Amino acid sequence: MDIVKDLKWKKGIKLDRFVAGLANTGYQGVELGRASEVIVKMKRDKAKIFMTFTSNMVTSGLRGFFAQLIKLGMVDVIITTVGGIEEDIMRATGEKFMITSFNADDVELYEKGMNRIGNLLVSNDSYARFEDTLTKMLGEIYKKKKRIKPSELFREIGLMLNDKDSLLYQAAHNNVPIFCPAITDGAFGFHLFFFQQNHDDFIVDIVKDFSDMLTCTSYDERKGIIALGGGVSKHYAILITLINGGFDYGVYITSQTPYDGSMSGATTDEAKSWGKIKDNADAVTVIGDATVYFPLAMMRALEVLSREGLIKNG
Amino acid sequence: MDIVKDLKWKKGIKLDRFVAGLANTGYQGVELGRASEVIVKMKRDKAKIFMTFTSNMVTSGLRGFFAQLIKLGMVDVIITTVGGIEEDIMRATGEKFMITSFNADDVELYEKGMNRIGNLLVSNDSYARFEDTLTKMLGEIYKKKKRIKPSELFREIGLMLNDKDSLLYQAAHNNVPIFCPAITDGAFGFHLFFFQQNHDDFIVDIVKDFSDMLTCTSYDERKGIIALGGGVSKHYAILITLINGGFDYGVYITSQTPYDGSMSGATTDEAKSWGKIKDNADAVTVIGDATVYFPLAMMRALEVLSREGLIKNG
């Protein structure tokens, strides 16, 4: 059994030493340390890694980190909500998001055309320009294909972008599929709808995409999940592995607690009752804001894996 | 400015008196009282009422209450996730869900074929029988229509059910559309996928459904939202009203707090920065488990509205 050790600062302390220290400090630091270790193990074991996150994380600076992780070969399948797709495209086409505070004056922001997401802001202008961008892209894609799966659509868009910090760009260039179980739930939906008004034979086939999700892995393959936040993206990933035997490794990082029976707060233990995560899996649930906890756990894992030569270009 | 009043028990105390008392007690009791009053106001004002909830609430006994609310004319549009649709169909076809504890032994549950959702259980057997039920239903529906919108699909299913406590049954019989922005994110998705394998011309058109969402209300109409929990169902509802001028009344009940920038924790204030909720709207955010808070707020509202003759059959 591990013992509690006194945490200490040393001048010039590196992140990996810090996370190692937290692992013997207590409470969520311990769970964070465990999460980092599970990530190391899933990679060493050549597991297929599913990463899921909610759209607000793409609004944040994690977006560039996600893109980097794809480039480093740390992610094999991505599942997210459509807001994240939108915001990645905005950023890739030059939009900037601003930082404010959680208790900004919302009526004043409205008057200024600024939309608040926690302590971040996306302007109406960014959305307006996104409309133009996306509409043109849909036109191009329609020329190639009339009945398209969401993951194909995102891949086509990724190939049209020119930003190495873009999630869609890196996913498209590294053959990492992006699944999105609710593609109409955002401005993207508006624009698909307007486009379909003039092109009735344009069909986004979510059922076909489900088939790709199912076949993107197999019963025999080792599988790991890193679920950041909750919602349909988390649920969709764990659903898929149900008929493929469940995950061998699981890391959930969520700010929600399990006491309301929500998917967002569902723990890796609960997942075991379903067979979503194997009963003998290495699995850990960390409670906290993923924008802080995830990069801590992942960057320390990258340091370890880099030393072992297990990451691409790393 | 209201003052704090001492809460007191009286033998045989009725729920509406209790909620009125909480409104002068403090903290979330005050917000709960405000939420109840906003519900009363939106109904008095003949606003179109959008109700959104996550699937775990349908797993709970709120399912029957939701059905009752439709019957009483308290809801005009429903948006939920597909898990809730599944569980409503299960219950309507005789399945029973069990009550356990939040710290049940999940490995043991797995061995018994019981799947845990918080402190509730759904058996593997229920899912197996659901497969048969749904597959037959899809066969019937396919005969009528090949390219179908999710809301049409749910309506067809609702008409095939025979349970007055069913959400889908009451929605179908009362012309309340049910929208679901992520119809493949559940066992439902599996079965649609298997069905499409043998019927490639069977298309579930989510983009068309978005159009129905858009046109189910208008700029001129007064609109209210009751959002229970977060996720895509909450987001989808508030998105729709963006181009229709925003909500006039808003009640959010969520166990998530706003500090991670998630949609689940997003407040009615944040919604104002977007124009999702009008800047002068009557809006309140209650922090807590909706299975307790929502029926308290709503039943007290029903008592008031019933006295005023404003609810159907009530």
Place this chain on the structure above:
Amino acid sequence: MDIVKDLKWKKGIKLDRFVAGLANTGYQGVELGRASEVIVKMKRDKAKIFMTFTSNMVTSGLRGFFAQLIKLGMVDVIITTVGGIEEDIMRATGEKFMITSFNADDVELYEKGMNRIGNLLVSNDSYARFEDTLTKMLGEIYKKKKRIKPSELFREIGLMLNDKDSLLYQAAHNNVPIFCPAITDGAFGFHLFFFQQNHDDFIVDIVKDFSDMLTCTSYDERKGIIALGGGVSKHYAILITLINGGFDYGVYITSQTPYDGSMSGATTDEAKSWGKIKDNADAVTVIGDATVYFPLAMMRALEVLSREGLIKNG
């Protein structure tokens, strides 16, 4: 094993029927139903009932409910923080607390001399008048006794008050001791300090009070705890029973979750590892705002106990 039942509204629904319904609804409703039942059992079993709460609950309208519970014989020992004592005295001497919102403008409130506690307000004037009141009371008490225990001090004050809705009044008249492990942590502390400046032989003996806490119960007695919120009041109560064999019944209601290792979030399970709660005890932890959950659980228990003739004057 219990099953989930559909919750339904009936016109004129009573609180006890509602809580019984929640017990079969799911999530925190289930735990609330269990909490109510544990309260019924501890009373039926003639257990000595310890009730603990944080000061913010006395600021709220729960204050009058606490006083009523003492009068009804539902509480044998009270442990709280000194802020609650202060606010009970203020209310008993005519002060009024106001209701505002959680996001009131705090700088503006400061300028108006209003102090915010969540969505409640206590004015500077109330504190100023409290100073006069308390200083006079301390003068009277000093004449009688120089070395006094906190619980004696509160009893003396309770006897000087003239308000049946006062916690201190009812406790003094019903021989319910009020313990407070941090008597100087509030305005009360200031006034004790000023008083001692002129009366150096005035000693508040907290160590002696600890002895009374220890002997207010015994190993053989059946014991129950109702802990609302966390902090030192919760900890002090469970500490005391450690050497008296632990609690036989436990109800914790807290808005804090256990993931940071804090006392506020500590569960009844964790308490079992310490022997603070017996391993076979009837114990339940409800997660949520006690201002809503506690009166629901307790009032339903009062209805049951009243029918059984088990409460005084009830």
Place this chain on the structure above:
Amino acid sequence: MDIVKDLKWKKGIKLDRFVAGLANTGYQGVELGRASEVIVKMKRDKAKIFMTFTSNMVTSGLRGFFAQLIKLGMVDVIITTVGGIEEDIMRATGEKFMITSFNADDVELYEKGMNRIGNLLVSNDSYARFEDTLTKMLGEIYKKKKRIKPSELFREIGLMLNDKDSLLYQAAHNNVPIFCPAITDGAFGFHLFFFQQNHDDFIVDIVKDFSDMLTCTSYDERKGIIALGGGVSKHYAILITLINGGFDYGVYITSQTPYDGSMSGATTDEAKSWGKIKDNADAVTVIGDATVYFPLAMMRALEVLSREGLIKNG
């Protein structure tokens, strides 16, 4: 207005670069960056720094970090609960605390004599040996002084310890007072009580200690607070500055949210309504587990201050 920047990993990344990155990432990362900056500012400004924490943080490895911070001259006044004092003494006299999981089997732990605090364990044996240690210490102290203030008592104990990683040791040797508004709320209370049984003239004078708290700072002095978690230690610190004009700098790190009106969740904004924190103060509230957030914010501040030559021995 700051903009969101893409967070990136670089091999060998240092903690201070990481925290600087989080400050432009979003959500709690932004608040964490702000907290770190406020700590830097309060030190640069030579403010008197009050640090408060709950006892569970001393159970964790933060204990050694707190001791280090005293040694580095980063803390001028400490306020905590008595459990932390106990656990510091245990660790200083050779006890070890173990790491387990949040859902360990509590009945089994009880049988093994292990007491759980979140995912940490303290054994019965450690408590038994603590009794011997403390009783001897009280005997020595009693010879010197019969009427003693809690802060004096802790200082005397600190001088008897021989562990540079001890909070009490470093505080005693660096003239940092430790205040504890609830000295009897723990095993410490038991032992004081037993000691007083045989030494009735032994008095722990908490009222006198309050006077020291009051005079440990002044109206004219610049003051900063770092409050980790909530409870009486947080409240006691902010109370003291009320009559000394309030804090000029404030950093609150808490896992509790403000929606129940509790002190633990009270924000720096709420403090402004009271004048506990000045209306123009640099103040920030970070929501999350202090065992992770606090060392991140503080260690990055230490890196900056060390470069500027503003810390002792650093």
